[in-house]
Amino acid sequence: MVRVPRLVLFLVAFAALIYVTERLWQLFTMFADLVRMLALAWLLAYVLHPLVAWLDRGPFPEPWLEGLIRRGAPLWLRVLTRFRIPYPIGATLVYIGLLAAILIGLLLGVPLLVPQALELTTLLASYFQKAPEILVELQRDLAARFNVPVESLAILPSREAWQDLARLGAGWVLPILVETARRIGGGLVEFLLILALSYYTMLDWHNLSRQILALIPPAYHDEIRATAAILDRTFGGFLRGQLLIALINGLVTWGVMVAFGAPFAGLIALLAGLVILIPLIGAPIALWGPPLTLWLRGEWSAGLWMWIVLLIYQQVLFHLLVPRMLGEATGLPPLLTLIAVLVGVRLLGFWGFIFAIPIAGAGYSLAFLLLTSRSASTRAPEPSAGSPSIDPIEDRK
Incomplete structure (x- = not known):
């Protein structure tokens, strides 16, 4: 029976690993958008989970309220010590509040930000058009300040080059603004879907945690x-x-x-x-x-x-x-x-x-x-057979 060298087995296994990894990466790229949305939905739920858990535990610290009662505060504060918002209701309230904040921000922000963006675009375009004259004048001032001929600064672009660059820069501004607005619109629709996925992830948070621990x-x-x-x-x-x-x-x-x-x-x-x-x-x-x-x-x-x-x-x-x-x-x-x-x-x-x-x-x-x-486990001394145990459970035995 012919024995295969261990190096050959290792190279074959390594090549198979590379092949499988490449295929899995191709499969991942096919569902990259879906994976990204699910990851962002989980991330949003992960960020908001402490707030929902805080509402579930009780938003008012019981020791703090008990201290107020001992100082002579009304006894109705004792009701607040038992005030809790159940987890599903708290999750619903948090996501409704987040959605309301987004909608209010859009209603108030879009009429304010869109005119500012258009005005800023116009201002930048005008400065792009003035830039050649400013830069050529700066070139002349440098030549006069250092008492050198203007031709010695020929390494700097010419007036025509500055003008071409200005026209190119001014032409970039509006397409970038339009593309940004398009992406924001598409991102808003995607965000609403992520918000819905995140809400259901939040509701199943404890069940998912228990299922993962069960494995x-x-x-x-x-x-x-x-x-x-x-x-x-x-x-x-x-x-x-x-x-x-x-x-x-x-x-x-x-x-x-x-x-x-x-x-x-x-x-x-x-x-x-x-x-x-x-x-x-x-x-x-x-x-x-x-x-x-x-x-x-x-x-x-x-x-x-x-x-x-x-x-x-x-x-x-x-x-x-x-x-x-x-x-x-x-x-x-x-x-x-x-x-x-x-x-x-x-x-x-x-x-x-x-x-x-x-x-x-x-x-x-x-x-x-x-x-x-x-390092702590390696430094821990092992008790000898005749020495007393340092474990309190063993001592009670």
Whole structure:
């Protein structure tokens, strides 16, 4: 009987693994849109689940109300200690409130934001048309300042090149705006479907959790619960904190722009709230957008003061408020954070910006916990046969 070398078996198994992986990836790409919708529906339910669970436990802390009663508050407060909103009703109320907030935002925001977007498009197009003259004049000033002939700056584009670039840039603005509006309309319909899927996921949350635990041996349930707690602290805590930061940044940006009389306050505040969700580069981009609206109108001093106010606000936000809201949500060192973002963008594109840090933070926390528990178990001394047991259960025996 001929024995097959182990290396040949390994290479055959590895080739089969690559083939199966490629086929599974092709199958996944066929249902990528459906998988993405289901993933986003679960993610929305995951983010909102603590709110529904809080309503189910009781929105008013019982020790706090009991303390008020002991201080002489009316006894009817005791009724509030027993106030609960059942889980299905709480989930329904939360999703109805979310849908109502979206509809109110659309009714109030669309009439406000669409004219601002059109006006900003017109303003940018006009600046694109003026850009050649400004840049050619800048080229002449540089030549006069350094006492060199204009021909020596021939490395800079010519007037005709600047004009062609300006016409090209002005032609880009309106198609980008139309494509953005089309995507927003299609995304709104998709979001309503995701909202419905997320609602039913929320209703079946406990059943799904019990079914998943039923598939796992009971000996591992404690480890699974500990792992779920770590994931909720890292992945869920980071996402919820980021959404709260985006809301705060949008409201503060809008208030500062209104106080300085800046144009396009609603549109720029919305973009500032969205762009700050992008780690590392979102905050600087959000900082320069609002004063740019004043600088485009020639109000340099007011734009500078607005920039200073927003800079101070960002320092307070990221050095005082963010540590309290996020805490050690990810626990990633700065170098690993940068690497996680680069790898996430490479693998997931735009979504890598959003989810790379919480996913990497969850993996880092789990790996750290696993290594710590292993090192602790290897250092734990084993009791000898004649020594008394340190287990209280064994002692009672």
